[in-house]
Each structure stands twice: as structure tokens, then as C-alpha cells.
Amino acid sequence: MKINELGEFGLIDKLVSKLPPVSKRTLVGVGDDAAVFRPTPDHDLVLSTDMLVQDVHFAKQTMSFQDVGWKSLAASISDIAAMGAVPRQALVSVAVPRALEVHELEAIYEGIADIARVYQVDVVGGDTVKTADKLVLSVTLTGEVPAGRSLLRSGAKPGDCVFLSGPVGGSAAGLHSLTTTPITQGKHSYDEVVLHQFHRRPQPQVAAGSWLMLCGGCHALNDVSDGVASEANEIAYASCVTIELTARAIPIAPEVRRYAAASGLDALEWALYGGEDYQLIGCLDAKLWPAAAEAFVSQGLSLHLIGSVAAAGGAQVLLVSEGQRELLLPRGYNHFGS
Amino acid sequence: MKINELGEFGLIDKLVSKLPPVSKRTLVGVGDDAAVFRPTPDHDLVLSTDMLVQDVHFAKQTMSFQDVGWKSLAASISDIAAMGAVPRQALVSVAVPRALEVHELEAIYEGIADIARVYQVDVVGGDTVKTADKLVLSVTLTGEVPAGRSLLRSGAKPGDCVFLSGPVGGSAAGLHSLTTTPITQGKHSYDEVVLHQFHRRPQPQVAAGSWLMLCGGCHALNDVSDGVASEANEIAYASCVTIELTARAIPIAPEVRRYAAASGLDALEWALYGGEDYQLIGCLDAKLWPAAAEAFVSQGLSLHLIGSVAAAGGAQVLLVSEGQRELLLPRGYNHFGS
Numbered sequence: 219m220k221i222n223e224l225g226e227f228g229l230i231d232k233l234v235s236k237l238p239p240v241s242k243r244t245l246v247g248v249g250d251d252a253a254v255f256r257p258t259p260d261h262d263l264v265l266s267t268d269m270l271v272q273d274v275h276f277a278k279q280t281m282s283f284q285d286v287g288w289k290s291l292a293a294s295i296s297d298i299a300a301m302g303a304v305p306r307q308a309l310v311s312v313a314v315p316r317a318l319e320v321h322e323l324e325a326i327y328e329g330i331a332d333i334a335r336v337y338q339v340d341v342v343g344g345d346t347v348k349t350a351d352k353l354v355l356s357v358t359l360t361g362e363v364p365a366g367r368s369l370l371r372s373g374a375k376p377g378d379c380v381f382l383s384g385p386v387g388g389s390a391a392g393l394h395s396l397t398t399t400p401i402t403q404g405k406h407s408y409d410e411v412v413l414h415q416f417h418r419r420p421q422p423q424v425a426a427g428s429w430l431m432l433c434g435g436c437h438a439l440n441d442v443s444d445g446v447a448s449e450a451n452e453i454a455y456a457s458c459v460t461i462e463l464t465a466r467a468i469p470i471a472p473e474v475r476r477y478a479a480a481s482g483l484d485a486l487e488w489a490l491y492g493g494e495d496y497q498l499i500g501c502l503d504a505k506l507w508p509a510a511a512e513a514f515v516s517q518g519l520s521l522h523l524i525g526s527v528a529a530a531g532g533a534q535v536l537l538v539s540e541g542q543r544e545l546l547l548p549r550g551y552n553h554f555g556s
Numbered sequence: 557m558k559i560n561e562l563g564e565f566g567l568i569d570k571l572v573s574k575l576p577p578v579s580k581r582t583l584v585g586v587g588d589d590a591a592v593f594r595p596t597p598d599h600d601l602v603l604s605t606d607m608l609v610q611d612v613h614f615a616k617q618t619m620s621f622q623d624v625g626w627k628s629l630a631a632s633i634s635d636i637a638a639m640g641a642v643p644r645q646a647l648v649s650v651a652v653p654r655a656l657e658v659h660e661l662e663a664i665y666e667g668i669a670d671i672a673r674v675y676q677v678d679v680v681g682g683d684t685v686k687t688a689d690k691l692v693l694s695v696t697l698t699g700e701v702p703a704g705r706s707l708l709r710s711g712a713k714p715g716d717c718v719f720l721s722g723p724v725g726g727s728a729a730g731l732h733s734l735t736t737t738p739i740t741q742g743k744h745s746y747d748e749v750v751l752h753q754f755h756r757r758p759q760p761q762v763a764a765g766s767w768l769m770l771c772g773g774c775h776a777l778n779d780v781s782d783g784v785a786s787e788a789n790e791i792a793y794a795s796c797v798t799i800e801l802t803a804r805a806i807p808i809a810p811e812v813r814r815y816a817a818a819s820g821l822d823a824l825e826w827a828l829y830g831g832e833d834y835q836l837i838g839c840l841d842a843k844l845w846p847a848a849a850e851a852f853v854s855q856g857l858s859l860h861l862i863g864s865v866a867a868a869g870g871a872q873v874l875l876v877s878e879g880q881r882e883l884l885l886p887r888g889y890n891h892f893g894s
Contacts, residue, residue, distance in 0.1 A: 300590070
């Protein structure tokens with residue numbers, strides 16, 4: 219069925235029925251001029267938004283509509299996690315091309331519902347409009363963090379440990395596999411299927427972000443949406459420090475290493491420049507490192523030491539590889555490349 | 557200059573420089589993973605979002621890029637006003653077609669800055685992405701209202717007065733004039749120029765919404781984004797009441813009446829089915845009417861009595877016109893019409 223056969227309100231009813239029930243925090247959800255919720259006392263509100271355009275950020279060849287829904291909210295949840303906050307309310311707007319089938323839009327909402335359940339996000343509203351051509355999704359997410367405790371990019375100090383909350387490069391490796399061999403051909407190895415999951419169902423690190431906020435020693439935090447090179451440079455720039463990363467310390471999943479070796483490609487390239495892994499990268503007071511690493515493991519999380527803040531000033535990132543020290547430039551995904 | 561010559565960060569810098577400085581409420585604005593603000597204690601948070609697509613919601617022929625910016629935020633401010641809340645923080649996302657010039661995008665941000673200054677909204681973030689074809693704008697806005705005091709559509713009671721906060725039909729009349737005679741031909745009457753302003757620079761009724769919230773007797777409130785017929789029906793449906801409107805009591809600006817008469821058209825049609833006037837329509841305890849009308853006038857606001865809640869049940873709207881009572885159907889702008 220085409221969208222215009224259903225009408226706007228019929229469509230909204232169909233989509234809302236896919237979503238999980240909202241929490242008690244949400245006083246008014248979908249259905250009035252605006253949503254209403256009760257903020258937690260003595261907390262700051264955090265706001266993030268992401269826009270995804272068909273054939274720019276996702277394509278039918280590499281992602282199902284459910285994946286697109288999952289990923290649209292994952293990007294914003296990751297931004298909230300990177301502030302040390304927990305996600306609360308989401309608004310989802312869609313510009314719907316005439317050719318889209320109702321079941322395809324429903325599939326997007328199934329993916330949104332999946333991730334909303336996992337991260338306990340209330341989807342409280344949005345807008346549905348028509349468009350001539352490409353599907354556009356816009357997701358806005360609120361989060362909460364104890365007042366004055368949000369984690370910025372700008373507080374890194376010389377001597378800090380630089381960490382990653384988990385392996386990177388998996389999303390880019392997955393995309394490589396999916397664009398090389400379309401999913402419909404079904405000729406992927408077990409490793410590749412794992413990589414596809416990295417690309418299609420990334421897991422934002424909310425628990426890690428919360429712990430880093432609570433520990434009181436995390437001086438800077440960012441999420442890896444545009445690759446380690448770009449994100450580390452953002453911290454170095456915002457904090458005006460020189461960060462030194464050790465190439466072989468950067469965690470890369472074994473499936474990524476094996477796939478890269480089999481394809482004659484460089485896994486480190488994906489880790490540094492790939493993006494969309496939604497792990498957290500940040501700078502932690504070195505005195506806290508042993509306790510933090512232990513606490514993370516005991517909670518089923520991980521924390522990988524990948525370098526240090528070498529000096530004040532510089533606003534640069536150096537990569538140490540086989541004894542060589544080279545400048546790591548913030549080359550990543552250029553959203554306005556031609 | 558084309559957008560891709562400037563790069564993403566150069567573009568963001570250029571756009572942010574157009575915006576007014578943020579208030580003290582905003583702790584972190586543009587530039588980190590997410591914005592952070594401190595909510596007012598004992599207030600609820602209100603959230604609304606609107607998406608605008610080029611050649612669906614606006615066109616070069618009828619609006620300047622500044623107007624598009626103004627109107628994109630006006631729609632959300634009006635939703636916040638319709639909850640009795642005041643607007644606070646906005647996020648603005650844009651999907652930018654390759655052909656768009658940088659100065660055109662800057663003009664959109666000038667219009668956003670204009671309305672942000674008037675309504676004291678902090679623009680705290682957003683997303684800028686590229687798209688193949690049509691410009692898409694997505695605006696999300698927060699608002700605040702004293703805890704438990706937001707005004708919904710669902711509380712109308714038999715005996716309530718039904719009111720409008722100002723004249724309607726002006727936006728549709730303006731659009732009619734602009735589509736009949738393009739602005740570039742410069743052959744418009746003084747009346748038509750006034751109508752164009754109604755269409756291009758609508759004024760959301762935040763002060764009226766706040767007063768209605770504070771007075772304690774406003775049982776239902778909605779903003780006129782899809783025409784009086786559609787909005788009155790939404791209240792009748794949500795409150796499960798029968799609303800009776802008096803056709804000749806519906807306020808219509810003299811410029812609209814004169815333009816309709818000169819064009820051989822019906823001004824009431826625009827008022828009932830036009831939309832985008834961003835006035836407020838609602839139901840007020842009849843005992844409060846005299847005091848409310850007086851208080852509105854003393855504050856330079858207006859309140860027009862247009863009907864009453866005739867009975868419980870029915871979930872319908874009747875229009876009384878020259879002694880005849882007929883069902884007023886919620887025909888309005890169908891966002892998914894073909």
C-alpha cells in the first residue's frame with residue numbers, strides 16, 4: 219500500500235502502534251501539539267539531533283529498513299552517551315517519498331522500536347511529511363545528566379590516559395563487505411556477517427558514558443561517529459592539547475582483522491577513518507586508570523588504553539607506529555564532499 | 557559559492573555566526589556532541605518538531621529564504637504556545653541540495669535568527685547533511701511550563717466559550733495572492749502586501765498561550781496550523797464534546813475581506829480551511845470570559861468569542877451560518893494528498 223492511500227492520521231496510527239509504551243516520565247506523548255515530560259530534579263537536559271538521507275547515509279543495498287530505523291536513533295543515543303548522560307525522549311520526523319510502501323515505513327519504525335526498548339527511550343512525537351524524492355529521517359533526542367556533570371571535549375589535561383570503550387573499524391569493514399558483495403547474494407563468510415552487524419546495528423555506549431561521568435575523573439569524551447582520527451583531533455583541538463596514540467593499541471575486532479587480511483586491506487585505516495562505530499573515546503585522569511579498568515570489566519564493559527595526553531598546547535594528534543611518530547590528521551567522512 | 561567548496565565545518569561556522577548569543581540557561585551550545593541546558597525547577601519540559609520540504613511546504617516563488625527560516629521555527633513556537641508553554645531551545649537540521657548557494661543557506665539562518673531574537677529562543681545545535689534534490693529543514697524546539705499545567709486538547713467542557721486569539725485566513729489569502737501574481741512582478745496592492753506578511757512572517761501567540769495557562773480556566777488549546785475546521789475538530793474529538801461555531805464571529809482581517817471581495821472569493825473558506833495562521837483556538841470557562849477578554853486587551857492581545865461547547869459527546873463541530881446549523885468537517889491541508 220502506498221502512503222497517500224492511507225492518509226496522514228491513518229499512517230501515524232499505524233506507525234505509533236509499532237512503538238513500545240512510554241515511561242511514567244512522559245506525561246503527554248504522541249497526539250497533542252507537543253509532548254510533555256517531567257525532568258528529574260537537579261539534572262541538566264542534554265539535546266542532540268541527527269539527520270539521515272537515503273543514498274547519502276544509508277542505501278537499500280546495505281541496510282534493511284529496520285536497520286535504518288535502528289541506526290537513526292543509535293546516532294543520537296551515542297551523542298547523549300558521549301555527554302555522560304542517559305537518553306530519555308525521542309522525536310522522529312520522516313520526509314516520505316511518494317514511492318515508499320507503508321510496510322517499508324513500518325519497518326523503519328520497527329527498528330526504532332527495537333533500539334528504543336533496549337535503551338529505554340520514549341518516542342514521544344515527530345512529524346511526517348511528503349517529499350518528492352529521497353527519504354529523510356530526522357531524530358532528536360533528550361538526555362539527562364546530574365546538574366553540572368556533563369562531559370565535554372574540552373577538559374583533557376597533560377598526563378591523562380586516552381581510552382576507547384571498545385573495538386573500532388567494524389562498521390567500515392561491514393560496509394566494505396556489503397558494498398563489495400550485496401547481501402542478497404548470500405555469499406558471506408561468518409566473519410562478514412559479524413561485520414554487517416557492526417555496520418547495521420551499532421551499540422551506543424550509554425553504560426560506559428554514565429560510569430565515566432560518575433567516576434569524576436573523565437576530563438574529555440567524544441563518540442566515534444567519524445573515525446578515531448577525527449574524534450581524537452576534536453578533543454585535542456577543544457582541549458588545546460597534544461594527544462599521542464599508539465597504533466597497535468587501538469582495539470580492532472578479530473573478525474575485522476581477518477577480513478582485512480583476506481581482502482588485502484588495512485584494518486587500521488577503517489579504525490582511524492571509518493566511523494559509525496559509536497564507541498566512546500576520551501581522556502581519563504591517569505591515577506584513576508587501574509580502578510576504572512577493573513570497574514569496567516566487573517560490569518561487563520571494556521576500556522582500552524590507546525595513548526596519552528602528551529602535552530598542553532599543539533591542538534594535534536600524533537600516531538606512534540613502529541617507533542615512528544607522525545601527525546594524525548582529522549581526515550574522516552566529509553559530509554559535504556562532492 | 558557552493559556548499560561543497562566550503563566544507564562542513566566552514567559552513568557551520570558561517571551559519572552559527574548569524575545566530576544571536578544564547579541565554580544563561582544554555583550551558584553548552586553548538587560545538588560538542590550535544591547541547592546542555594539547565595531546566596527551570598518545578599517545570600515540565602515540552603517538545604515539538606516540524607519538518608519542511610522545499611516545493612511541498614515552501615517554494616521560491618512565494619517565500620524568500622529568510623521567510624523559510626522564520627516560518628520553520630514559527631511552526632514549532634506555535635506548537636509550544638498551544639501547550640501554554642514558553643519556547644526555550646531549538647535544534648535546526650538542514651539537508652542541503654548540491655545546487656544551493658552558501659548565501660541562500662545563510663539567508664535561511666538570518667530568518668531563523670530574526671524569529672529566535674523575537675521569541676528569545678536559543679538555537680543550540682543541529683545537523684547539516686547533503687541531499688540529492690530538495691532542501692529539507694527539521695526544527696525541534698523545547699519549551700517550559702509550570703509542572704502539571706500544560707494545556708491539552710482534551711479538557712473542553714459543555715458551556716465553555718470557544719475563542720480565537722486573532723484573525724485567521726490571512727496566510728491562505730497571502731498564498732493565493734503570491735501564487736496568482738509572483739512577487740517579482742511587483743504589481744501587488746497594499747492589502748496584498750499585508751497578506752504576504754501574514755503568509756511569510758506568521759506570529760505565534762506565546763504571550764496569549766502563557767496567559768491562558770496562568771488563568772487556570774482554559775480547558776483546551778490548539779494552534780491554527782491546519783485551519784479552524786481541522787483544529788476545532790481535534791479539540792471536539794479529544795474532549796469528546798460538540799462544539800458550535802458562529803460563522804460571522806470568526807475574526808478575519810479587513811485586508812483579507814477586501815482581497816476576497818475583489819477576487820470574487822470567499823474569505824471564510826480561507827479562515828476555515830487555510831491554516832498556517834498560528835493563532836490559538838481553545839475553550840475557556842465561561843465564568844472567566846469577561847475578565848479574560850479585558851485582561852487580553854489591557855496587554856495588547858486580543859481574544860475573539862467564536863462559539864461555545866454545546867454539549868458533551870458527539871466529537872463534532874457545528875457551524876451556525878445565517879440561522880442554518882451544519883456539520884463542519886475537518887477538511888484542511890492533507891499532508892499526504894496526491
